[in-house]
Amino acid sequence: MAATLTEPAVLAAAKDTLYPDLGGNQDHYAVTETQFTRPSWGGWEIPDDLRRRLAPYNTIRLTDGEPDLLGVGMPALEVLNADAATTPVTVIEAKGHNSDPSAADVRTGINQAHGHLSEVNIGYVAAPIQSITDQARALARDLNIGVIGVENPHDASLIEPARVTGVGDFSTTIDAIRFQATTHQLTEGSFPVNHPKNYLGYALALAADGDTDDIYSEHVINSVSGGRRGAILLGLVDNQPGGEALTHLGAEVVRFARAHHGTVDAALDEFASWKGRSTPFIDLAPRWAQLARSVAIQYDPTQLIIEALERLHERGINPATIDAVVREACRINQPLAVEVSFTQSRREDVLTADGNIDESVLSDPTVYKSGIHFQFKYHLRHIGLLTEGGTDTKSEVLQNTWELRQSVGV
Numbered sequence: 001m002a003a004t005l006t007e008p009a010v011l012a013a014a015k016d017t018l019y020p021d022l023g024g025n026q027d028h029y030a031v032t033e034t035q036f037t038r039p040s041w042g043g044w045e046i047p048d049d050l051r052r053r054l055a056p057y058n059t060i061r062l063t064d065g066e067p068d069l070l071g072v073g074m075p076a077l078e079v080l081n082a083d084a085a086t087t088p089v090t091v092i093e094a095k096g097h098n099s100d101p102s103a104a105d106v107r108t109g110i111n112q113a114h115g116h117l118s119e120v121n122i123g124y125v126a127a128p129i130q131s132i133t134d135q136a137r138a139l140a141r142d143l144n145i146g147v148i149g150v151e152n153p154h155d156a157s158l159i160e161p162a163r164v165t166g167v168g169d170f171s172t173t174i175d176a177i178r179f180q181a182t183t184h185q186l187t188e189g190s191f192p193v194n195h196p197k198n199y200l201g202y203a204l205a206l207a208a209d210g211d212t213d214d215i216y217s218e219h220v221i222n223s224v225s226g227g228r229r230g231a232i233l234l235g236l237v238d239n240q241p242g243g244e245a246l247t248h249l250g251a252e253v254v255r256f257a258r259a260h261h262g263t264v265d266a267a268l269d270e271f272a273s274w275k276g277r278s279t280p281f282i283d284l285a286p287r288w289a290q291l292a293r294s295v296a297i298q299y300d301p302t303q304l305i306i307e308a309l310e311r312l313h314e315r316g317i318n319p320a321t322i323d324a325v326v327r328e329a330c331r332i333n334q335p336l337a338v339e340v341s342f343t344q345s346r347r348e349d350v351l352t353a354d355g356n357i358d359e360s361v362l363s364d365p366t367v368y369k370s371g372i373h374f375q376f377k378y379h380l381r382h383i384g385l386l387t388e389g390g391t392d393t394k395s396e397v398l399q400n401t402w403e404l405r406q407s408v409g410v
Contacts, residue, residue: 005101005150005153006041006042010094010104010127010128011032011068011092012153013148013150013151013155014092014148014150014156017076017148017157019071020076028072029073029180030069030072031056031057031058031071032054032055032069033057033059033060033067033355034059034351034352035353037348041098058335059338059351061171062120062171062173062174064118064119065115066355067091067093067112067116070089070174071089071090072087072090072180072181074086075090077148077158078158079164080161081163084164087181090120090121091113091123092113092126092148093113094109095126095131101128101131106133106136107135107139109125110125110139110143111143113143121164121165122165123145124162125146126156127147127149128149129149129150132149140160146158147160173335179300180339193221193230194375194378194379194382195378195379196288196292196295196296196383197288198226199231200253200292201220202231202236202237204253204257204267204271205220205227206246207254208265208268218272219268219271220268231250233299235250236250249298260287270285281383281384289383292383293384296379296383296385300336300340301336301376304340305325307329308325309402309403309404312325313404319387322368322372322397326341326362327362329341340369343366343368349364349367350367363398368397373390374391375390376390384405386404386405
């Protein structure tokens with residue numbers, strides 16, 4: 001009998017039902033556990049289109065085991081006590097069967113989802129609808145677990161709503177996925193623009209009197225969307241429902257501008273004089289570069305790269321290449337390293353089904369995001385952390401060296 005509601009098919013239907021607009025909703029992000037990267041499931045070959053629906057993948061290790069999917073953002077379906085969290089973390093445990101959908105082990109899935117509630121906000125079990133009994137529904141209600149009934153690989157419906165629970169103690173895995181969601185899905189490549197003045201300048205344009213976009217394009221660069229996104233990534237600006245607002249860090253940039261230039265407008269005029277300058281920022285405007293460095297140091301990927309380079313240096317690997325840096329970064333914090341280093345479309349090649357890194361693939365330059373080896377690497381050079389900038393030429397990625405600038409403290 002052809003398999004129709006195996007666990008991969010059930011999980012894909014549940015994911016699409018809970019998060020139907022992942023591509024268009026910047027507050028939502030979801031990853032599937034690496035066990036689903038295997039080519040077959042119980043002898044059933046997983047179709048390519050199903051694998052694409054389940055992507056991206058990452059290693060998901062929580063205290064009580066490995067849930068099938070981890071998502072950030074309020075699900076599209078009814079949720080009880082929804083006001084208790086604005087961007088909840090959700091787990092899904094999928095249960096299916098290769099030949100008899102009614103035989104899926106729903107009870108085990110409910111208990112597995114419940115076991116994760118100490119670390120997440122919402123738990124679901126997804127299973128073929130014919131396997132969901134009244135007893136299973138009662139157990140799910142008692143344990144605050146939502147139930148999703150899957151009719152076919154593309155259609156599912158809510159059988160029992162989930163309830164938002166406490167915040168819990170976040171693991172490094174959850175921190176990495178939350179990072180990806182809160183940074184507006186830094187996924188397929190671009191850390192938007194490579195000069196730190198472009199992010200700092202957006203905070204100043206937001207604080208200035210007048211239209212932010214016009215001020216920014218006149219004094220900083222024409223790519224307003226790139227500057228905005230970079231300022232959000234680095235925590236200078238918060239994109240709130242009521243409009244953009246400076247964060248505490250962004251307000252510090254404005255305070256610095258007024259202290260050193262008198263007014264925000266005067267600071268923006270100085271920024272305008274830097275347009276088109278290729279001189280490293282640390283040499284062009286040392287005090288501004290120091291401020292930019294203090295901002296970048298608070299950004300999780302910066303900390304990860306610095307620690308990886310420091311560890312490599314201690315072992316005599318200096319300078320290093322990107323494959324060595326990323327390999328070491330994975331040893332420090334694999335979930336975060338995967339999120340910031342590898343393109344979504346190649347994670348199946350990098351991650352093994354048991355959640356490890358296939359290090360032989362790290363010598364393929366096409367697995368890396370251009371954002372990490374081009375824009376972001378140039379950013380780190382401009383603020384005096386690295387000795388060299390990056391490259392946007394894939395054939396040069398593995399030869400482009402990574403080395404901390406020893407003359408500048410971090």
